[in-house]
Amino acid sequence: MIKVLAVASEIYPLVKTGGLADVVGALPAALHTHDVAVTTMVPGYPAVLNASEEWAIVATLPSFFGGRTTIKRATVGGLDLFALDAPHLFDRPGGPYGDLRGQDWPDNPQRYGALSSAAAELCTGLVHDYLPDIVHVHDWQAAMTLAYLHYSGLPRPKSVITVHNLAFQGQYPPTILGSLALPQRAFALEGIEYYGMIGFLKAGLYFADRITTVSPRYASEIKTAEAGMGLEGLLAGRAASLSGIVNGIDSQEWNPAVDPKLAANFSTGTLGPRARNREALEKRFGIDHDASPLFCLVSRLTWQKGIDIMLEALPHLVESGARLVLLGSGDREMEAAFRQAADLYPGRVGVVIGYDEALSHLMFGGADMTLVPSRFEPCGLTQLYGLRYGCVPVVARVGGLSDTLVDANDAALTLDAATGVQFHPVNAPMLQDAITRAIALYRDKPVWRAMQKRGMQLDLSWTSRAGAYARLYRELLA
Ligand code: ADP
Structure with a gap:
C-alpha cells in the first residue's frame, strides 16, 4: 500500500462549493482498489467535526494566531480524515471561504496557511506511527504545504499538486509574510513570491515534484497566455512535470438505474421512463x-x-x-x-x-x-x-x-x-x-x-x- 496524505479545503459530502470537493471525496475509495491508502487533511469546519463522535486528538500544535489548535483523526463515511481543529479559524457562520454575504474572510491566508503548515508537520513525523509516502495537495488553499515542507529543511515525502481551477490563486500582499511563520528568504522568485505578492498557488506549483490538472486539454491550455492567468511562464517551464487526468464521477451516486432522486429510473435498455x-x-x-x-x-x-x-x-x-x-x-x-x-x-x-x-x-x-x-x-x-x-x-x-x-x-x-x-x-x-x-x-x-x-x-x-x-x-x- 502506498500511503498518501491528501490536503484540501473541501471534501464531499461534508463541505462542497464545487468540483474540487467531488474529486477529493471520491479519490480515496477509488484509489483503494489500486493499493493506495489515502488520509485527507481538511479544516475543522463545524460540518466536518459534527459529522462524527469519534474524533481523537492526535496532536496539539502551538497556537495558530492566538487560538487553541489540535489535529484530530476519525473515519467519517469511509473517509480517513485528519481535521485541523482551530475554532477561531474555522468555526464561523457562512461558507468555507466567506461570511453569510459571500465576503471573503480577511484572514483567509492565515486560515489556509495554518492548514498547510499543519499538513507539512504531518509529513515530517508529527504524529507517532504516521508518515506518508506522498503528499498530494489540492488548489491554492493547500498549496503552501509544499513551501512549509521545503523551508522546514526536514526529509519530506514526494509531492503532487492538483490544480482544479487556475483562476483561484490565493495572492496576498507581502506584509502578511510574518503572520505565515515562513522565513523571510521564502519571499523570493525561487519561492513564494509572485509579481511582488505572496502567491499560494505559485508556491505549490514551484515546489511540487509533479503538477496535475483535471484534463489533458486544460494542462496544455494553461501553458499559454490565453488560459495561464499569469502562471503560463512557470507552467511552461515545468511542462515535463505537468499532466492532465480527467475527473471521474461517483457512479453510485449518479446511477440512473437506481437514483432515488429521480421520479423514474431508467437505463440504456429502457430510456422510456x-x-x-x-x-x-x-x-x-x-x-x-x-x-x-x-x-x-x-x-x-x-x-x-x-x-x-x-x-x-x-x-x-x-x-x-x-x-x-x-x-x-x-x-x-x-x-x-x-x-x-x-x-x-x-x-x-x-x-x-x-x-x-x-x-x-x-x-x-x-x-x-x-x-x-x-x-x-x-x-x-x-x-x-x-x-x-x-x-x-x-x-x-x-x-x-x-x-x-x-x-x-x-x-x-x-x-x-x-x-x-x-x-x-x-x-x-x-x-x-x-x-x-x-x-x-x-x-x-x-x-x-x-x-x-x-x-x-x-x-x-x-x-x-x-x-x-x-x-x-x-x-x-x-
Ligand atoms: P465548478 O467546480 O467550476 O463549479 P464543475 O462542473 O466542475 O464546476 O462542478 C460543479 C458541481 O456543482 C457539479 O457537481 C454541479 O452539478 C454542481 N452544481 C453547480 N451549481 C449547482 C446548483 N445550483 N445546484 C446543484 N448543483 C450544482
Whole structure:
C-alpha cells in the first residue's frame, strides 16, 4: 500500500462549493482498489467535526494566531480524515471561504496557511506511527504545504499538486509574510513570491515534484497566455512535470438505474421512463408540457461559465421552439436576468435560483440536452452527469469539455462515435449554431437515441480514472 496524505479545503459530502470537493471525496475509495491508502487533511469546519463522535486528538500544535489548535483523526463515511481543529479559524457562520454575504474572510491566508503548515508537520513525523509516502495537495488553499515542507529543511515525502481551477490563486500582499511563520528568504522568485505578492498557488506549483490538472486539454491550455492567468511562464517551464487526468464521477451516486432522486429510473435498455422525469421537471419549473426539446443548465452563474453568452443566445433557443430549465446561483445580476427571462418567456423558460443537489439529478434525468457554454473549463462535471443520464451535452470546446466529448460532426456520426455537440469560439452566435444543430439531431430519433446510449455506456467512474493517479504515485516513488 502506498500511503498518501491528501490536503484540501473541501471534501464531499461534508463541505462542497464545487468540483474540487467531488474529486477529493471520491479519490480515496477509488484509489483503494489500486493499493493506495489515502488520509485527507481538511479544516475543522463545524460540518466536518459534527459529522462524527469519534474524533481523537492526535496532536496539539502551538497556537495558530492566538487560538487553541489540535489535529484530530476519525473515519467519517469511509473517509480517513485528519481535521485541523482551530475554532477561531474555522468555526464561523457562512461558507468555507466567506461570511453569510459571500465576503471573503480577511484572514483567509492565515486560515489556509495554518492548514498547510499543519499538513507539512504531518509529513515530517508529527504524529507517532504516521508518515506518508506522498503528499498530494489540492488548489491554492493547500498549496503552501509544499513551501512549509521545503523551508522546514526536514526529509519530506514526494509531492503532487492538483490544480482544479487556475483562476483561484490565493495572492496576498507581502506584509502578511510574518503572520505565515515562513522565513523571510521564502519571499523570493525561487519561492513564494509572485509579481511582488505572496502567491499560494505559485508556491505549490514551484515546489511540487509533479503538477496535475483535471484534463489533458486544460494542462496544455494553461501553458499559454490565453488560459495561464499569469502562471503560463512557470507552467511552461515545468511542462515535463505537468499532466492532465480527467475527473471521474461517483457512479453510485449518479446511477440512473437506481437514483432515488429521480421520479423514474431508467437505463440504456429502457430510456422510456425518462419521460416521467421530464414531466416532473415541467411541473417543478412551471413550464409547458409538450414534445419540444428541453435544454437544461446547472451551474454557478459566473463569467467563467459563459452565463452571459447563454442569456444572449436565449431568444434564439426559444424562437427555435425549444425550452430551457436553469438551476444556479452566483452573480446577482445574472440571477436577476434569468428571473426576468422566465417572466419574458412564460412556459418556455423555467428558472430556480439556488443550490439543489436533488433537483440537479432530476434535470439530467429528464431534460434532453445539457448546456455548458464555459469560457474555460478545467474539467467540468455537469457534461459527465449529462452523458451518464442520457442528457446530451452541448458544450464549448475548451478544457475538459473538449476531452470528454466527441462532437456530432459528419465524420463522428458516420463512425457512430458522437456523444454531444461542441462549439468554438465561445460566443453567442456559435452557441446558437450549436443549439440549432442539437435540435436537428434531436428530431432524428434513431440518431438521437444512439447518441444518448453511447454516452450512457461510457466508463466515467473514478475506479478507472484513479488508475492514472496511482501510476503517477508509483512513478514518483520508483
Ligand atoms: P465548478 O467546480 O467550476 O463549479 P464543475 O462542473 O466542475 O464546476 O462542478 C460543479 C458541481 O456543482 C457539479 O457537481 C454541479 O452539478 C454542481 N452544481 C453547480 N451549481 C449547482 C446548483 N445550483 N445546484 C446543484 N448543483 C450544482
